[in-house]
Amino acid sequence: MRAGLILFVYLEKFMPVVVVVGMQWGDEGKGKIIDLLAENVDVVARYQGGHNAGHTICFNEKQFVLHLIPSGIFHENKLCVIGNGVVLDPQALVDEMRQLEETGIVLEGRLVISDRANIIMPYHGTSDKGRETRGGFQKIGTTGRGIGPSYADKIARAGIRTCDLRDEAYLKDRLLANYQEKQKTLKNLYNIELPEFSSLFDELLSYRDTILKYIADTHVLLRHQIAQNKNILCEGAQGTMLDVDHGTYPFVTSSNSTSGGACTGLGISPKKIDKVLGVIKAYTTRVGEGPFPTELSDEHGQHLGKVGREFGATTGRARRCGWFDAVVARYGVHLNGIDALILTKIDVLDGFKTIQVCTGYKYKGKIFSDMPADSKIIQNCEPVYTEYEGWSENTVGIQELDRMPDNARRYIDSLTELLETPFMMISTGPDREQTIQLDSLF
Numbered sequence: 001m002r003a004g005l006i007l008f009v010y011l012e013k014f015m016p017v018v019v020v021v022g023m024q025w026g027d028e029g030k031g032k033i034i035d036l037l038a039e040n041v042d043v044v045a046r047y048q049g050g051h052n053a054g055h056t057i058c059f060n061e062k063q064f065v066l067h068l069i070p071s072g073i074f075h076e077n078k079l080c081v082i083g084n085g086v087v088l089d090p091q092a093l094v095d096e097m098r099q100l101e102e103t104g105i106v107l108e109g110r111l112v113i114s115d116r117a118n119i120i121m122p123y124h125g126t127s128d129k130g131r132e133t134r135g136g137f138q139k140i141g142t143t144g145r146g147i148g149p150s151y152a153d154k155i156a157r158a159g160i161r162t163c164d165l166r167d168e169a170y171l172k173d174r175l176l177a178n179y180q181e182k183q184k185t186l187k188n189l190y191n192i193e194l195p196e197f198s199s200l201f202d203e204l205l206s207y208r209d210t211i212l213k214y215i216a217d218t219h220v221l222l223r224h225q226i227a228q229n230k231n232i233l234c235e236g237a238q239g240t241m242l243d244v245d246h247g248t249y250p251f252v253t254s255s256n257s258t259s260g261g262a263c264t265g266l267g268i269s270p271k272k273i274d275k276v277l278g279v280i281k282a283y284t285t286r287v288g289e290g291p292f293p294t295e296l297s298d299e300h301g302q303h304l305g306k307v308g309r310e311f312g313a314t315t316g317r318a319r320r321c322g323w324f325d326a327v328v329a330r331y332g333v334h335l336n337g338i339d340a341l342i343l344t345k346i347d348v349l350d351g352f353k354t355i356q357v358c359t360g361y362k363y364k365g366k367i368f369s370d371m372p373a374d375s376k377i378i379q380n381c382e383p384v385y386t387e388y389e390g391w392s393e394n395t396v397g398i399q400e401l402d403r404m405p406d407n408a409r410r411y412i413d414s415l416t417e418l419l420e421t422p423f424m425m426i427s428t429g430p431d432r433e434q435t436i437q438l439d440s441l442f
């Protein structure tokens with residue numbers, strides 16, 4: 001009896017469910033890191049967002065950008081799950097599946113989609129773009145992929161879910177109710193006419209067989225995987241500062257990208273989450289509108305954008321660039337419960353004489369070291385900087401910490417101290433190989 005108990009406790013300790021989150025405004029390099037970590041796990045499960053995400057993976061001199069399919073797909077025998085928290089555009093999904101199959105990746109038996117995921121319909125994209133260009137609201141600079149309107153329908157209990165594809169009559173009724181509502185609102189608000197109902201319905205039906213082949217009750221599947229001591233990696237999209245509750249609202253996405261989203265977006269109990277890892281860039285970027293205290297509109301910002309190739313992996317838009325913001329990072333460490341961080345793109349800082357790190361926001365004589373709720377304060381604050389010596393050496397592709405220039409090591413050590421959190425890996429280039437492993441996950 002006692003031996004059984006000890007064995008049980010032992011197994012509990014070694015069956016990790018690990019959540020990987022972005023720590024800034026997205027594009028921290030989550031795709032590279034999740035692909036790398038996926039080598040040692042059984043399941044990679046995406047928990048929120050939609051095809052607004054663009055996760056880049058590089059190996060064997062090839063580059064792939066994934067939008068919906070989890071970043072474990074390039075490792076054979078890994079199960080890839082799209083959770084209930086994801087909003088699914090059928091066309092984007094089918095296109096991405098085809099592209100992967102063309103490169104020889106077998107998806108059947110490896111890709112599983114939640115039967116509870118909400119579907120993005122073309123009118124969601126229309127509504128997203130309408131509000132951005134013609135609405136009375138401030139422009140968010142969305143990806144225009146219909147993410148906000150489809151999550152709005154989900155919360156309003158009007159959404160269409162993947163399981164609805166199983167029942168054609170129910171699907172038709174549900175879509176018609178949505179169609180009639182959207183037809184009126186889009187016409188009234190933006191003078192936009194929707195296509196005929198039949199064309200919308202037929203288009204949805206055209207994806208039905210493909211999607212039905214892949215859907216399952218993924219929460220049950222994950223529960224069984226956990227019971228069998230499998231290692232599960234929960235893949236977050238976007239980043240902490242784009243979280244709908246905790247980000248720079250209203251300049252955020254429409255889902256919970258922080259670690260709690262993994263529980264609701266996959267149906268995993270918080271008690272089963274073993275570790276949370278944060279992916280963080282050595283500087284900061286953001287795409288779209290919204291406050292960004294450390295943004296650089298000078299030649300330093302241009303240099304970061306050029307050397308870091310900071311163009312959106314989904315929309316191709318130039319990313320805004322700036323210095324590392326420790327207020328943002330500390331906020332993310334606490335909100336997500338970060339156990340270890342993974343620092344990316346340190347190589348992009350090569351050649352800077354000095355490097356700045358923001359440690360507080362000054363606003364009307366007051367210093368904020370915690371993130372204020374009000375976007376206007378974040379917009380109008382003055383960042384308080386600490387300056388570090390840069391390095392002239394080339395760090396691209398370095399795999400051992402010992403080979404890093406002294407000042408780069410000092411910069412990394414200072415970030416560890418500021419954030420009171422260790423680094424597990426340091427990424428020195430886009431490729432899988434261009435990584436310094438400081439600690440292993442399992």
Ligand code: GDP
Pocket residue numbers: 022026027028029030031032053054055056057058307308309312313344345346347348427428429430431
């Ligand atoms: P994600 O959305 O968080 O997965 O990040 P993206 O793929 O949108 O953007 C990260 C970009 O940086 C991609 O082009 C990656 O190939 C690239 N990248 C990732 N890690 C590194 C790194 O350590 N150094 C450099 N130079 N590029 C990197």
Ligand code: IMO
Pocket residue numbers: 022025026027028052053054055140141142143144145146147148236237238239242251252253254286287288289313
């Ligand atoms: P990954 O997963 C960076 C941004 C958009 C916009 C805001 C709302 O690649 O890190 P949305 O279309 O979601 O309604 O847009 O969020 N955004 C991202 N920025 N990386 C992403 O994903 C993003 N997904 C959305 O630019 O400012």
Ligand code: MG
Pocket residue numbers: 026027028053054055056313
């Ligand atoms: Mg991205």
